[in-house]
Amino acid sequence: MNVTEAIKSRISIRAFLDRPVSEEQIREVLDIARWAPSGGNLQPWRVHVVTGPARDRLVETVQNAITDNPLADESELSIYPPSLQEPWRTRRYTLGEEMYALLGIPREDKLARLKRFAENFRFFGAPAGLFFSLDRRFDKGQWAHLGMFMQSIALAAMEKGLATCMQESWTARAKTVSAFLGLPDTEQLYCGMAIGYADETAKVNTLRSSRAEIDEFAVFIKE
Numbered sequence: 665m666n667v668t669e670a671i672k673s674r675i676s677i678r679a680f681l682d683r684p685v686s687e688e689q690i691r692e693v694l695d696i697a698r699w700a701p702s703g704g705n706l707q708p709w710r711v712h713v714v715t716g717p718a719r720d721r722l723v724e725t726v727q728n729a730i731t732d733n734p735l736a737d738e739s740e741l742s743i744y745p746p747s748l749q750e751p752w753r754t755r756r757y758t759l760g761e762e763m764y765a766l767l768g769i770p771r772e773d774k775l776a777r778l779k780r781f782a783e784n785f786r787f788f789g790a791p792a793g794l795f796f797s798l799d800r801r802f803d804k805g806q807w808a809h810l811g812m813f814m815q816s817i818a819l820a821a822m823e824k825g826l827a828t829c830m831q832e833s834w835t836a837r838a839k840t841v842s843a844f845l846g847l848p849d850t851e852q853l854y855c856g857m858a859i860g861y862a863d864e865t866a867k868v869n870t871l872r873s874s875r876a877e878i879d880e881f882a883v884f885i886k887e
């Protein structure tokens with residue numbers, strides 16, 4: 665698999681097989697991704713990996729927290745700005761509509777959509793989950809560097825036959841997850857990532873999100 669193939673064929677997988685992924689496999693992926701660049705070579709990232717009974721216990725703990733309090737944890741991070749402007753608003757809307765259409769869930773069926781969203785908190789059935797966090801003293805630059813590390817993981821995973829879905833949705837349960845992982849107060853949870861084997865028969869995994877054309881985001885200054 666060359667770099668172009670890896671970048672272009674990586675997609676977010678939202679239905680996984682019940683097939684285990686070993687610590688060794690995840691270590692192999694991390695061993696590649698740790699070569700991601702970071703400003704000043706700070707390598708600011710931290711990752712917690714949950715597999716096996718720990719993964720199941722976390723899913724159960726979060727499920728119980730949702731039952732006790734359906735409202736999301738107060739979060740320091742908002743996934744999107746409070747009022748999303750164009751063109752980003754339409755992009756987000758389109759993604760949601762395309763995904764729910766594949767799942768056969770109409771717009772009016774809020775409960776079904778909510779239930780489907782809650783699949784995030786089961787890692788969409790993946791046997792393993794990664795959680796990314798940063799020291800609170802870091803600034804915006806380090807957050808960007810963490811993103812490079814995460815994309816490197818997603819690409820390295822593909823080469824090993826594994827699929828991923830990055831999951832900011834876990835921030836809705838940041839307190840519960842941070843406590844479960846034993847994150848110190850000095851560290852902020854950013855994002856989760858489901859990792860495992862894609863269920864190739866699941867329709868949701870056929871979702872191919874679109875991208876803006878180059879001239880919509882790139883400016884070439886020549887003279």
Ligand SMILES: Cc1cc2nc3c(=O)[nH]c(=O)nc-3n(C[C@H](O)[C@H](O)[C@H](O)COP(=O)(O)O)c2cc1C
Nearest residue numbers: 674675676678759784829830831832833834855873
């Ligand atoms: C940091 C980050 C967090 C994300 N969080 C979620 C999430 O919580 N749940 C989800 O279903 N998809 C999540 N996604 C997946 C995006 O919706 C997806 O990357 C985007 O629609 C592009 O589609 P693709 O990944 O299939 O190319 C996330 C992606 C990124 C980069």
